[in-house]
Amino acid sequence: MSPPDTIRVVNGLSKDAYTYYPILIVGAGESAIALAARLKEEGFDQFRLFERQAGIGGTWWINRYPGVACDVPAAFYSFSFSLNYKWTSLYPEGAEIYKYLGDITEKYHFVDKIQVNTDVSELRWLEDEQLWEATLTHMVPGTGDLSRRAMNQRIAEHGRESVYLRQEKVRARIVCSCAGGLVEPNAWPSTIPGRDSFEGPVFHSARWDHTVDLHDKNVVVIGTGCSAAQFVPRLTKAPYNAKSVTQVMRSPPWVVPKAEPPGGKEKYERLSPTLFSNVPGMAKLFRFLCFANGEKDWFTIFDDNSWNHKTRKTLELQMVDRMKSMVPEKYHEILTPDYAIGCKRRLFDNDWFLSLNNPKIELTTKPITKVSPKSITIGPGRVYPDPDDSNSKAPTDEETIPADVIVLGNGFEVTTWLHPLKIRGKGGKYMQDVWDERGGAQAYLGLAMDGFPNLFIVFGPNTATGHSSVILASENMVEYNIKMIKKILHGDVKTIEVKKEAEVAWTKTVQERNKRGVFNNGCQNWYQRDGWNSTAYPYSQIDFTFRCMFPKWSDWDLQYTRKGLLKKRAQQAAGVILLLAVVVGSYALRRRGSGVFSGLQTLNHLLGNYVKQGLFSALSLANGVIAKLPD
Secondary structure, eight states, X not given: OOOOOOOEEESTTSTTXXXXXEEEEEOOSHHHHHHHHHHHHTTXXXXXXXXXXXXXXXXXXXXXXXXXXXXXOGGGSSOTTSOOTTOSSSSOBHHHHHHHHHHHHHHTXXXXXXXXSEEEEEEEEETTTTEEEEEEEEEOTTGGGSOHHHHHHHHHHHOGGGTEEEEEEEEEEEEEEXXXXXXXXXOOOTTSTTGGGOOSOEEEGGGOOTTSOOTTOEEEEEOOSHHHHHXXXXXXXXXXXXXXXXXXXXXXXXXXXXXXXXXXXXXXXXXXXHHHHHSTTHHHHHHHHHXXXXXXXXXXXXXXXXXXXXXXXXHHHHHHHHHHHHSOGGGTTTTSOSSOTTSSOOEEOSSHXXXXXXXXXXXXXXXXXXEETTEEEEOSSOSSSOTTOTTOOOOOOOEEEEOXXXXXXOXXXXXXXXXXXXXXXXXXXXXXXHHHHHTSOOOBTTTBOTTOTTEEESSOTTOBOSSSOHHHHHHHHHHHHHHHHHHHHTTSEEEEEEOHHHHHHHHHHHHHHHHHSGGGSSOOOTTEEXXXXXXXXXXXHHHHHHXXXXXXGGGEEEEEOHHHHHHHHHHHHHHHHHHHHHHHHHHHHHHHXXXXXXXXXXXXHHIIIIIXXXXXXXXXXXXXXXXXXXX
């Protein structure tokens, strides 16, 4: 029997020594934590997670803006294999979700497998060794929390050593990239005149600067996405107490109400921890109901058929009526979207609309045309509604607004997948170059590319949905990847690689389907760029779940080891023997003309006496021999 695959130092004290990892995991966010936990459940702990940031949790580590919270029910934002029965509310704040992820690392005992402040900057496939070489960049603690732009600025001002300590090259048999999509914050347009003259703090909501005192300050917020909808209502209240908030919007989002907890907020928060902890199956049932409700949205909003068009129109009218009942009349026109609901990510929120009644908060669609040391100028003109619409009453006049702090809530660079990680596969070809040649970022089921063997992605291109939980999608991909990884770890397969024709065909289907769906229905969204949608999954999560449960093995190239090939042939032989046994038994039944019950007894007797003993003996002998073979 071959020795177990373990983490070890190869070549000892020589200059070409390196550390070898059976599995190297990029990132330590929720996807990486799910993968590590499932590997531990499968009995394998020879892996390492490398995380650029200074802590685990990914988006829940780095996003600490006021009011950061989950906008889907928490029961649905937890792993099926480790449910949390004690959420304090239906929509817990970020700190509670961060604690849940930390508890997972402790429960499954892999805290010691996580290395933070370490950036995996490059991966290179070594064809002769059939291993991945990874370049690890060890960082000054905390600098990994900076955006790439902030890092580059720091290097320009203080030198490379102010960010990077040293580099190290390691090798791995399997690499799993769990790098999240919401990592690099968008910058604000560099074309705005006077941008560099502003004297106050400027920061992105994903890098909230808690050292900035907002008390009695005039705050300008750029953006109206999910994050902005959570923090804007809080800025004028204690402990922030901003003097004013001016929110600049490019186009209105569709805002839908959050689902109310069963029994009401107070009763749910008081009773749910006890009920979920003590009533068998109740937490799983509630999680399933949350899933079913999300899938209902898919079939009523996101699918592409005439019925969807009708249900979308009905829902849109309801949401516009709701908006008009909650916000001042002066905002009715600029908060009425001109695109189909679902085209952009919906805002699940009960507070933002109500906050617009606060006289300290002002919403505008006039563009920022100038930045001064202590103010911004908005207008003349507007970006929504269409400036050429002569019937619109939305204001277009020029206005100078005092500004002490500018907060960017304008999203992330979500179409630059895996960036800035450089991945060089077979033939020295970079993954980004392959994507450029084929039209855009892509991956088979969002988790593998041809030419990059033994490299698996969790939450890659075209796996995001607008109706379901990211946790569910990630867990589905983790389960798929586990099926692949086990074949390599058990010594049956050396390399696994998706076939090019399968990847190309899948991508063609996804792009064609997305062009017909709601994501291409009259809006400018972060799902796509230049007509290429590299973000959205065009089907339901039921569909994705089944695809991940049952891999299509004909779409994959598996390079078997000698042991694996013999095991495969033994299994094929067993299948043939079993089929023959069924044929012989069926023939005997027909000859005897027995009734159903006695016929089944006869078949069992035949299988027991003539087939089963020989079959199991042969399989036991084969497995014993195979287990002793070297890989």
